[in-house]
Amino acid sequence: MTGKVVKTGVAVPEGIMSEFEELIKTLGYRSRSRAFQDAIQLFIASNKWVRLSGRIAGCIVITYDHEEHDVEERLTDIQHEFLDVISATMHIHLSRKYCMLIIALRGDVEVIKKLYNELSSVRGITNIQSAFTLIPT
16 A cells, blocks of 8 residues: 555444454454455445446346346346347346346446446345446557
């Protein structure tokens, strides 16, 4: 780490903090600050794509409760609005209640941002993650 260190305070729900503390012990962190720094770095790396311009390729991974009213229909409707950037999809049954949807994408970053925002607003989604890279010209 280089540069000046900034001290800050963060309000975190008790359940999340307990899970974080347990995980940093399991991973062998000696410092909570270092674990927070790593978590922030991962957040930045995972979301840098939103500042890119041009064409990107990657995927969006969604976990959702398929028993939630209309969740699958809404996810499908949104995908049909973005056929120009969707290369492929995969549906995985995780349990009787939960499913995973993997959407492979390639296209203009602005269009993919719109798709991501629409997908992330669907009620019933329990987790959404993305991984993208700039397509070399």
